[in-house]
Amino acid sequence: MAAAAAAAVGAVEVHEDFFANPIVDGDYPDPGAAWIGDRYYLVATGGGPQGAFRMLQSSDLVHWESCGQVFSSKSLPVWSGGAHGEKCDYWAPEIHQLPSGRKAVFFSAREPAPGRALHIGVATSDKAEGPYQDIGEPLVSDPHWAIDATYFNDHESGKQYLLWKIDGNAHNVPSAIKIRELDTTAGCTLATGSEVHELIRNDLPWEGTVVEGPFLIKRGGFYYLFYSGECYGNHRYCVGVARAEQVLGPYEKAAAPVLSSGRGFAGPGHCVVVAAPGGDVMVYHAWPSESPGGRGSRGAKRQVLAERVTWEDGWPCVGCGVPTTGPQPSPHQRAEPKRLLVPGKVYRLKASQDWGVYLGYEGKLTKSKDEAYVVRSGLKPGGTVSLEAASRPGHFLRHRCGKL
Template sequence: MRKSPRILALAFASVLSTFVSGCGDELADTEAPVDSTRAALACSTRITYGDRWIRPSGHTSQYDIASDLVTWNGTCVNEGTNSYAVLSNGWKPYFTGNNACVLALDTDCAGATACATRITYAASWLKPSGHTAQYDDAGGRVFWDRGCTNEGSNSYAVLSNGWKPYFSGSGACGMSFRYTGCGGLYQNPVVNADCADPGVIHDGTRYVAACTSGGAANAFALRTSTDLVTWTSAGHIFPSASKPTWATGDFWAPEIHKVGTRFIAYFTARHSDGKLSIGAATSASALGPFTDRGQPLVHDTGMGMIDATFFQDTAGVPYLVWKADGNAVGQATPIYGQQLAADGLSLVGTRRTLMSNNLAWEGGVVEAPWVVARGGYYYLFYSGNSYANSTYAVGVARATSPLGPYTKLGNPILKTGGGWVGPGHNSVVTGPGGDTYMVYHAWNSAHTARVMLVDQMTWPNGWPAVPSAPSAGSRPMP
């Protein structure tokens, strides 16, 4: 009689309890004592399962650690409405759905490789002429959002690297993914708490994130991470006793940047005259303590000024870019740019208008700028439309000079999808593996908090893209 996935999963769990990692860690799903006389394992493999894994009862983690080198050929076998993989050590993890196997294998054994992806196609795949294998291998991280587009009597999927496999039949797309040497898997959100407008940098040691705090007693919560996925609380830019004396509340959109030998936190707060203004505070460390400059850096008695970001051009000249809060008073919302003094604490030169809201999808707002220099261009990322609903999205423009003129790509590169609503106000950082990542917020399913998400970026045809994002399923670690 064929055993059910449930019975097999339980049997699978019982086998796992005999293994420990090469570092001596016990498996998360067992309390069995370790034999202290047992020789240390020569090497081990960490097996991380995708989000559709049918987790054995009592197994609390999303991974297992096995002794020795464990491999998988990428084949995913369908059984009823589920599917399973057979690993080289005989383990047989099950997944919900057909062709749903996603596994990451990371080993310290001989034979370990750089990050690579194997995509194994379902039997419905329309194999290209001369292609003898049922799979393709690709360097780096390749993923799919499980979208399937019908075209005539066939269907196709679009992978993150631009590949477009076709399948026989409507809605027939099916692929499994094996990641080796990529560091495991993660799933959004990476911060499952209110963390709107995340400003993220790498301070030379770790990633540091600061988020909008509004009217909270302590302003701008700080978090740190070494991998962009696991974040640890690290205090605040302004604990309650050290808030700027000129500010009365509405602490929004903080970013910390290294300027010279110190760090400067640029932020928005409401001035005592009622106008939103941009402040700046300095510290020897990205984690503070920060000392406010004593007055706003950008203040206009006629209109609020918000959402400041800092960047340096390729010659090292510093600039500040920010948004005029025109939508609050029924006016346009230009994004301005202006050169900063070398110390980053005063504006010099002439203010320029870099863009305004002139595309239909932007509605009445462009805001939340972030600038990246790459390949001879300055890329200005921004968010448009209403932060409160599904119209909010991320767009991009580029220029060959830091203060423009900027040309917009047109359509947004990130918008509502994957169960996430209103993604926006992003940072762009280089991940631990060298790829580019977008860190941004989106509303959770209950629409009670803007949580923090991370997704990989690509750069096809000289423009940035965030393929298959916002992501909901498992992705290879940054």
């Protein structure tokens, strides 16, 4: 069974070497994607007594097909409710390759009644497709519950870390992102003698009572901690970022989210960042604003979307700050421009109220009715804008960013 990848959105035609959101048109919340071996793998929230965590694979991060699930009904963790025939929450899996070459899926699961607490677990396999074997007990537990695990390999120090969220908002206490060193030399366990450190907690107005869904990367001289804030079930859910010079902090937060609701998609969040050949790409979920469930995602399927990530002044720019519905260059190919426009020559584009202009990496000027490229205030309809053709790819005229 193939998972559908969108070929067009509205009036936007998508050509070869481009893609359009969503990249997975199905209900795949909390997507965890990674490049392992010779392809990408993606796992997502979902499961019960019949098994857990659907898995997809792709050669280009855009076109996906099913390749099974992490746990079958017979291999569910014995400490989780599903293994006892109970309805059970299996949340937020992430797939990673460990330095040993083994593959690991970190996840959250709920214990059987009467406790019903949420814990962090891990399962490993020799192959990305599995079969996976859980370690037999939770990896992390907390009185306020532990969810949303992610793995980080710090190549500079040689240390590996587990990050997770304390589910404080479910217990009327602050939520926080925690970190602790891992030992994967023989399996996957918490490093002996290591301590738990708090990286961030909910302390900005836009975050509400929640910070969750952490994902950590290193770029240049900084560690960047991406996370989601607010409640996943409403349109205020969005992605934030904090940075630090040391993996354990202190972390400085960006004041505003880097990805928010807009352009027909709401509640973007729970992201990972993949280093694709064409540059960094954020993979995340969002739900169609007009879908059943109104302004909340409950009742609406959370689809998988992707955005190009660029870097300016030491901070990430995620697309234009809202989900992109127009065509984007393929994340898995860095195509060279075909120079249909002469580099160095200045071209004049006429501003319009009804049409936007998309300057593609091949030097093509394409009209689009996608609202991402509709002229906003600052460009007078009927006036002109000068653009200079360049010899390198990746130039977009974007009304929200106001830059190429």
